[in-house]
Amino acid sequence: MRLFRRSDREAVGTAGVALGLVALMFGFLAFVVAAHADTRKVGAPAGAVQVTLSDFAIAPASISAPLNGKLLVTNSGSSVHNFNVQGTSIHTKDLQPGETATLDLKGQKAGSYTVLCAISGHQQLGMQATLVIGGSGAASSAAGGMANMDFNSMSPQQLQAMNDQMDATMAKAVGIYTAQLKSGANTKGVGNQPLTPQVLASGTKVFHLIAQLADWEVSPGKTVRAWTFNGTVPGPAIKMNVGDHVRVVVDNKLPMSTGVHFHGIEVPFTMDGVPDVTQTPIKPGKSFTYEFTVNKPELGMYHSHHDAQVQVPNGMLGVFQVGDPALPPNTGPVTQTVPMVLNDAGVIGLSINGKSFPATAPIIAHPGDWVEINYFNEGLQIHPMHLHGLPQLVIGEDGYPLSAPYTVDTLSIAPGQRFTTLVHVTSDFLGPNNTPGIWAFHCHILTHAEGPNGMFGMVTTLIVSPR
């Protein structure tokens, strides 16, 4: 049952954490510089506040702009979006992917406004944010990022105070994350928990899934109304052995029809879970039983295939595995298997296993360990996942073993793809003087990982802890 071995949160010495954090900060220094350089390249007019539209979010979630300021709105998503300040006539035209527009806030009263994308359904998918015009000076400006400031208008003292404030804000998020090593998870709810089947006399394994709305804490204090299987995001992990005959009973307690597709798993046509193609939709209050035999090792996912752009990113996704991937010679045995279910949209947003940094779980391993990482991209975008320090040996793609495994430090995972990698943990990756080495592990699309308020979204760490 390697899939379900979760990284136990072990006590890591305080000194070790402090040293590791220094390493963590340095590791990210290049990252910060790159992000700021990129901002300049865009050529923001001095003082303009940058706003990014994506599929489906507006960033930052809280936009701070000075009185009579300007907004520079860029669509970095893959579909058309627009930007509207509710209750005013301020809006952009429909922006194509990559297109940028400048909005003038001249004459607009100080206050808090709701901003949104007015394209049908996009606001509900998460494209809503707050715009504060003429907030409390330096504080709100720092929250919006120093890159947006007009440096020439500020004294060296003002600049230093603002920079110190930004540094403190960034350190806070890391502190909340590392506190988990001592006090456990900082949010309620854990996804990917093993689902125990009912085993019939015939040997058939029956798994029960309930499609239901549930509150889900994505990051500390941020609870959303998620669309779930059995109340968690990701849903429970379903694991079978090769040769099992299985039934998956789906009860729909949602206000909307649904259907469950077993992505990457060989099933008979009528069990493929595509409403109106292979079955009628499962109406609210109704149930459907999927039944098939699994004949070979497979690494798949189960997810909704009905209004999937809403139901899946909002949480209707999970891991579905048959057997274990074959290991190449001279590797293993695997000491820990880590699922990394990637998501980037809907109410859950940028996340790993249904959690956003600082709520993501640290992965803890020891010298000599072989850690198996299984990526599952359930989002709408590609995520280049970068593990600092330790090389990843790619051994499987979409559950198929690779005849020639290869080594990477950054692995791009497209929507729908799964990859299996092995990380060989050795004492080379400890911190100085046998202290734990804390290695950042994050999506390298920087807008998915770090902003003016520090790290967020698709960030976690692999901690190499001495035995």
Ligand SMILES: [Cu+2]
């Ligand atoms: Cu990403």
